Amino acid sequence: MPSFDWSYILSLAEYLSSSSSASKDAAKALVKEFKHATPNAQERAVRLTGILFRNTNERFQEQVASKKFLTSLSALLSSPSTPAYTKRMIYLTLSPLAYDAQSSPSLSTITKTFNSLLADPKTGLRSFENEFDDSDPRWQVGGAPVDADDPLFAPEALPRRRRERTRMFDGIEQMRDLRRRAVEGRGWAGMLCDAVANAADEAAAGAGGKRWEEMSSEEKEMEQARLEGEGEKGGESERRDGLEANEVVQEIHAKLLETQEFLTSNLDWAAVQASHSRANLPSPAHPPPGETGLASNNPFAAVVEGRREGEESTEEEEVLGELLSATTEISDALALYASRLSHSRTSAQEQAELLAAVERSKAENHVDRFGLGHQEGGKSRDYGEGGSGARREEEEGVGSVQRKGKGREGESLNPYAGYLVGDEASHAQPGQPQTNASPYDGLDALEGLSLSSPPRQPTSYVPPQPSSATQHRRSFSPTNPYASFAQPETLFASHPNITSGGAAADPFADSAGQTETAFLREYVPSQPSEKALGKLRRVSVGQNAEPDRVDQQRRLEEALRERYARNYQEEQERRTNGAEHAQ
CATH class of the missing domain: 1.25.40.90 (Serine Threonine Protein Phosphatase 5, Tetratricopeptide repeat)
Incomplete structure (x- = not known):
């Protein structure tokens, strides 16, 4: 039923x-x-x-x-x-x-x-x-009433259940369980140490373990493309690599943290159990000869007596020793994992900062300095912080002077023709010897360059007669990269500022009145620019690094500034000595 x-x-x-x-x-x-x-x-x-x-x-x-x-x-x-x-x-x-x-x-x-x-x-x-x-x-027809003793519609008596009490484990069983967990924890600690070591070997063997300076051009392009691809997928998503991306290592780390918490929480209880087991041992009736017995309630009794010769440790004391050694090994493994993870994150951050500096430098070098100088009115030269862009533009300007041909109505097709005419008194004789040759010799011939186009002369064009001053121009050193531009095939007869009469302007002073000193200061800077300081290598934290990174970085920048000032002073002295020998 x-x-x-x-x-x-x-x-x-x-x-x-x-x-x-x-x-x-x-x-x-x-x-x-x-x-x-x-x-x-x-x-x-x-x-x-x-x-x-x-x-x-x-x-x-x-x-x-x-x-x-x-x-x-x-x-x-x-x-x-x-x-x-x-x-x-x-x-x-x-x-x-x-x-x-x-x-x-x-x-x-x-x-x-x-x-x-x-x-x-x-x-x-x-x-x-x-x-x-x-x-x-x-x-029969109509049915019959239900019997009072019929159990069909009466509740049956359920069997009485005896409530079982949960058996409490005694102290020794719990201590054995602690020993088992301690052995497991030591195993997890060894596995985590091996995983950290293997991860370090894999990172060093792969291309990702190389620094930016050690990579080849193809590896740099691949690394940059990979970073750009990750940025397109989602800039906010955190990149996880190395130990953080290894699921096995993360599982071992979680197990080890759980075991450490369990053992640490039961360490005090295990110490009390070990002390009780030692106190419950039967003590000898008389102390050995030569030893002084202390009362049991003396707090220094355990320190003075210690463990006598021939006495064996109790099981609780052995478990406590296992517990302490396992806790130490687990702490060491977790510390090794944390230091390795911190080092990986620091290296990744330095690599990202270096890549960002490279990208920023590329973006700054791609700026159109010629267009910027033209927008400023053409009154000053825009050499940039490094000077490489301005030199390239002036080389193109000087090279265009060598091209022949005139436009309509006798006008020159060279946009720099009005800036490349020198004064007779400012040019040396071709026979004079040059001393203290330097790659910067002859750059003062470009002093008259400006990024703005010269104004057109309203008067009619009168071609000047060639003279000795125009034929004999300043000679350049053989090591000067601009020597080829200073030997034009023809005279600058198409310069619109050359007239038959009147005093000649200073060819080494531009429209803003800059002289050779200003020209020297721009080509040989007396102090580093912000771009040069930005390219200075950042100080990284290592084993032998100084504790104050800011002070170390400041000393590096001061050394760079001193080197720029020394180069500027040497170039200025060389120019002064060269002028004295020329006289």
Whole structure:
């Protein structure tokens, strides 16, 4: 016979008695069980119908007496696939319900259904196997009341369960568990140390372990393309490589942290257990000769006595020793992992800063300084911080002087023609020897260059006559890279400022009045620019690095400034000595 939780059944019956909608839902659920459930579930549903009918009011009882509910119950009884024990449960349930419902007009359909099922040979008692007696009043028309001793609708007594107390582990068992966890922790610590060492070897063997200065041009391009690809995927996403990207290492690290926390939290308790085990050992009746015995309540007794010769350590003391050694190894492994991770992050940050400096330097070198100087009005030269861009532009300007050809109405096609005419007094004789040759010799010939176009002369053009001053120009040193530009094939006859009369202007002073000193200062700077200081290598933290990185960086910048000042002073002295020898 199926059993139920009677406390839940009674609370359900109380709820169905207070709600008509809940009674309808319960009846629908029982009908579904009759049609689609397994035979055991159908038997439980039939018995549950009888229990709820006897413990509820008319709200649920009317749902049981409905035509739909009784039809599904009759179909279950007449079905040949229904087992005999389910059919017996239907008759055992309907007989007392038919007896109780025959006096109620709204519930009399239950009695009629029971009588028709009993009279029908297809659904009668002889249609299935049973042990019922035909003379029993329960199987007569109208049914019979339920017996008081019948357990069908009465709650059965549940077997009394004995509450088991959780067995508490004694001290020695817990100490053994601590030993097992300590051994596991030592194993995790060794695995983490091996993983850190292997990760360091892999990083050194790969191309990613090289510094920027050690990479070839192809490796630099590949590294830059990789960084740009990561930036396009998402700049905010954090890049994880090395130990952080290794899932096995991260799992070992997590296990080791968990083991360390467990062992550390139980370390004090294990020390107390070890001291108790030592105190519980039987002490000798008399101390050995030559030794002074101290009272047991003396706080220095354990220190003075210590462990006597021949005494063995207790199991708790051995576990405590294992615990201490495991804690030390775990701490060392975690410290090694943290230092390796910190070093990797510092190296990655320095590499990123170096790449950013390279990109910033490239962006600064790509600036159109010629266009910027032209926008400023053409009154001053824009050589830039390094001077390489301005030199390249002036070389192009001087080279264009050598080109031949004139435009319409006798105008020169050279935009720098008006700036490349020198004074007669400022040029040396071609026969004079040059001393103290320097790559900067002859740059003062470009002093008159300006980025602005010369003003057009409103007067008519008069070609000047060649003279000795224009034919004999300043000679340059053979090592001077501008010597080829100072030997033009033709005279600057197309210069618009050359007239037949009047005093000649200073060819070494530009439109802003700059002299040779200003020219020297721009080509030989007396102090480093911000760009030169920015390219200075950043100080990295190493084993032998000074503690104050800011002070060390400041000394490097001061040394760079002193070198620039020394070069400027030497160039100025060389020019002065050269002028004295020329005179």
